[in-house]
Each structure stands twice: as structure tokens, then as C-alpha cells.
Amino acid sequence: MVDLDGKVAFVTGAAGGIGGAVAHALSRAGARLVLIDRNGATPDIPASDTVMWIAADLGEAAAVKAAWNTGIARFGAIDILVNVAGVMIFKPIEDQDADDWRRLLAVNLIAPALLTGFALRAMSPGGAIVNVASVHGRRTTTLVASYAASKAALISLTRSTAIEGRERGIRCNAILPGAIDTPLLHASPAIRSGAEVIDPADIGRPEDIAALALFLVSEAAGFVTGEDIVADGGRIGRL
Ligand SMILES: NC(=O)c1ccc[n+]([C@@H]2O[C@H](COP(=O)([O-])OP(=O)(O)OC[C@H]3O[C@@H](n4cnc5c(N)ncnc54)[C@H](O)[C@@H]3O)[C@@H](O)[C@H]2O)c1
Numbered sequence: 364m365v366d367l368d369g370k371v372a373f374v375t376g377a378a379g380g381i382g383g384a385v386a387h388a389l390s391r392a393g394a395r396l397v398l399i400d401r402n403g404a405t406p407d408i409p410a411s412d413t414v415m416w417i418a419a420d421l422g423e424a425a426a427v428k429a430a431w432n433t434g435i436a437r438f439g440a441i442d443i444l445v446n447v448a449g450v451m452i453f454k455p456i457e458d459q460d461a462d463d464w465r466r467l468l469a470v471n472l473i474a475p476a477l478l479t480g481f482a483l484r485a486m487s488p489g490g491a492i493v494n495v496a497s498v499h500g501r502r503t504t505t506l507v508a509s510y511a512a513s514k515a516a517l518i519s520l521t522r523s524t525a526i527e528g529r530e531r532g533i534r535c536n537a538i539l540p541g542a543i544d545t546p547l548l549h550a551s552p553a554i555r556s557g558a559e560v561i562d563p564a565d566i567g568r569p570e571d572i573a574a575l576a577l578f579l580v581s582e583a584a585g586f587v588t589g590e591d592i593v594a595d596g597g598r599i600g601r602l
Pocket residue numbers: 375376377378379380381382399400401402419420421422447448449450470495496497498539540541542543544545546547548
């Protein structure tokens with residue numbers, strides 16, 4: 364069993380499906396939590412002595428910095444950062460304007476990059492960062508160019524963070540989920556219209572991603588860094 368007793372973990376997107384499952388898993392392992400989400404707190408993870416919620420729009424750099432300052436002041440330390448918050452835009456490339464690109468990259472890439480920078484300065488050796496990217500960072504489909512590009516860039520940020528964190532004893536890895544049963548999956552117009560049907564056997568649960576995140580921040584993964592690990596039940600590997 365993973366023991367994170369006394370550790371402090373920051374999780375973004377904690378009001379969502381995967382972020383909520385990650386927060387639960389880290390809390391069960393004994394971590395104290397700083398949970399950041401645009402939507403604020405969810406009732407199933409109440410604020411307490413060991414849980415702080417921060418409502419912040421991570422699409423704004425100033426809000427990212429303010430959330431960081433508030434969170435780090437709460438427990439005075441950070442051992443774990445899990446960047447989960449993410450958004451999708453479903454449009455052909457020719458319809459995605461500069462504002463679409465800026466809005467998406469601000470949340471999916473710039474916020475994780477800024478939080479990583481703050482965390483690298485504040486973490487002690489043994490610190491761990493996990494970025495929730497996507498299988499779209501490797502292979503993709505129509506209508507999600509900005510999303511796929513942001514996730515490929517997040518995988519690259521993961522590698523750079525692992526390299527720069529190595530001498531300080533800080534690890535960084537990315538998880539590439541396939542289809543996971545959350546509101547984000549069901550927001551896809553192709554899925555909503557029935558144009559894309561995913562075999563139920565290919566749909567994972569948020570807990571499947573949380574289990575991998577828990578491993579990656581644990582001492583058991585102490586020799587794993589700079590990796591991007593697919594968790595999709597084998598969907599994109601099939602012939
Ligand atoms: N569900 C899937 O099939 C799937 C697959 C691959 C990758 N992912 C990735 O997993 C992550 C979590 O997605 P999910 O499926 O749990 O979706 P979700 O919509 O349930 O959760 C996303 C959370 O991020 C928060 N968020 C979005 N924009 C924000 C902003 N500007 N500031 C602060 N918070 C913001 C939302 O409020 C929400 O709570 C995302 O990065 C997503 O790209 C999901």
C-alpha cells in the first residue's frame with residue numbers, strides 16, 4: 364500500500380472525474396490536499412484540516428500564481444503536483460482562431476508549466492509531478508487539433524521537467540489516458556451524435572487513472588521519470 368502520510372499534494376481539475384479520483388486516492392494514502400478547480404469544491408471531498416479547495420481559472424496566468432500562493436501558504440510545502448485540469452475544443456483546424464488556441468493552450472499547457480516551475484523551486488528531493496496528457500498526444504483524429512497539440516506539448520514538458528528535476532531528486536511522468544468515463548468524454552460531438560461508438564470494454568474509470576497516478580508519485584516508482592504511459596485498456600495498441 365502506498366503511504367503518503369504527511370505529504371502535501373496539489374491537484375488541478377479536482378472537481379472533475381479524473382481529478383476527483385486522483386484526489387480521493389491521494390487522500391486515502393494519507394496526503395494533505397490543495398485542490399484547484401474553476402468550479403470550486405465538490406461535496407464528495409469536503410474541505411477540512413487536511414483538504415483545501417481553491418476556486419481558480421487556470422486559463423489566467425495571474426490566477427495560477429494566486430492559486431499557487433494561496434495553496435503553498437496553507438501547508439507550507441509541496442511534495443506532489445498532479446496537473447489534471449484540461450479542456451477540449453471540437454472544431455476543424457480552419458475554424459479554430461487565435462483565441463481558441465490561446466484559451467486551450469493556457470489551460471492545457473501553460474498552467475501545468477507555470478505550476479511545474481513553482482513546484483520545482485519549492486519541492487524537496489523525493490518530489491513527484493504527474494501530468495495527465497492523453498492518447499491524443501500520440502495519435503489523434505479530426506476536430507481536436509488544438510487539444511492533440513497541447514497534449515503532445517505536455518508530454519514534451521514532462522520530459523524537460525524530468526531532465527531539469529533530476530539533480531534535485533524530483534521526478535516527472537505523464538499519463539496518457541484513453542477513453543475514460545467522465546463528462547469530458549461525453550462532451551465529444553461525435554460520441555453524442557453516435558457517429559463514434561466506443562466499445563464499452565475500451566472505456567476506463569477515473570479510478571484506473573488515479574491508480575496509475577498513485578503509483579507514479581510513490582516511492583515504488585522512484586526509478587521512473589520522464590516517461591509517458593498510456594492507460595487505455597489496450598485500445599490504441601491493437602491492430
Ligand atoms: N475523459 C477522458 O476520456 C480523457 C482522456 C484522455 C485525457 N483526459 C484528460 O484528463 C484530464 C481530466 O479530464 P476529465 O475527463 O476528468 O474531465 P472533467 O471535465 O471531468 O474534468 C476536468 C476538470 O478540469 C477543470 N477545469 C477545466 N478548465 C479549467 C480552468 N480553466 N481552470 C480550472 N479548472 C479547469 C474543470 O472544471 C473540471 O473539473 C484532462 O486534462 C483531459 O484532457 C481525459
